[in-house]
C-alpha cells in the first residue's frame with residue numbers, strides 16, 4: 662500500500678479562494694480585515710513564517726500590520742506593542758510570533774492580547790471558551806488538521822485518534838477540538854511519560870505526531886490504512902552539510918498508512934490558512950456586534 666497524500670498546500674489554496682469572497686463581502690460593507698504580527702528578534706525561521714503570513718494576507722485581500730522589534734526589546738516595549746494593536750481598529754486580529762527571545766515573559770505577554778483579537782486562538786480565555794463550547798477563534802494547527810481530514814472525507818466521528826506531543830499550539834488543544842460533539846473522536850494524548858507508545862499508535866485510525874522528534878513514528882507503529890499527520894519540524898543537515906527540515910514521521914510509514922499529511926506540504930500550510938480564517942471570522946463577528 663502507498664498512502665494517499667493529504668495535500669495541505671492545495672487544500673490551503675482552496676480555502677484561501679473561499680476566504681477571498683468573504684473578505685470582499687466584508688470590505689464592500691466597509692470592514693477591512695487586518696492581521697497584525699508582533700515579531701521580536703532575529704530568528705530566521707520566525708522572520709520567514711511572519712513574511713509568509715503577510716504574503717497570505719495579500720493573496721486574499723486582508724490588510725497587514727507589522728510590528729518588528731529588535732532582539733534587545735524589553736518586556737515593556739513588547740507589552741506596549743500588544744497594547745497598541747489591542748487599541749488599533751484597523752487590526753481585527755493579531756499574533757505574537759513564537760518563540761520570543763529568552764528573558765521575555767511569554768505568558769505575561771500572551772495574556773495581554775485582547776481575546777477578541779486573538780488570531781492564534783491560544784489565549785486562556787479562548788481555550789476556556791473552547792472547553793465550554795462557546796464560539797471562539799480555534800487554535801490553527803488542530804483546526805487545520807480537522808479541515809484537512811474533512812476535505813479528504815476521512816471519518817472522524819467515532820475514530821480512535823492518537824496524538825503524540827502535549828505542546829500548547831498543537832497536541833494539547835487537539836484533544837479539546839477532536840472530542841467536541843461535532844468531531845466526536847476518541848482521543849489518546851501521548852507524551853514522554855507514555856509507557857507503551859506503539860500500543861497506542863497501533864490502535865489508532867488517525868495518528869498525529871507533534872513531538873519535534875525526527876522519525877519518531879516508524880512503520881511498525883502504524884495500523885495498516887490509518888491516516889497519519891506529521892506536525893513535527895526539526896532542522897537537520899544532510900550528508901553534504903546542506904540544511905534541511907525533517908518531520909516526526911519516518912519515510913517508510915507511507916508504505917503502511919492509508920493517508921499521509923507529510924512535512925513539508927501537509928499540516929503547515931493548513932495552519933497558515935486557519936490563521937487567515939480566524940482573522941476573517943473575528944472581523945465578521947466584530948462587524949455584527
Ligand SMILES: Nc1nc2c(c(=O)[nH]1)N[C@@H](CN(C=O)c1ccc(C(=O)N[C@@H](CCC(=O)O)C(=O)O)cc1)CN2
Pocket residue numbers: 709710756757758759760781801802830894906924925926927928929930932933
Ligand atoms: N504565534 C505563533 N507562533 C508560532 C506558531 C503559531 O501557530 N503561532 N507556529 C510555529 C510557526 N508557524 C507559524 O507561525 C509555522 C510553521 C511552519 C509552517 C509551514 O508551513 N511549514 C512548512 C515547512 C516549513 C518551510 O517550508 O519552511 C510545511 O509544513 O509545509 C507554517 C507556520 C511556531 N511559532
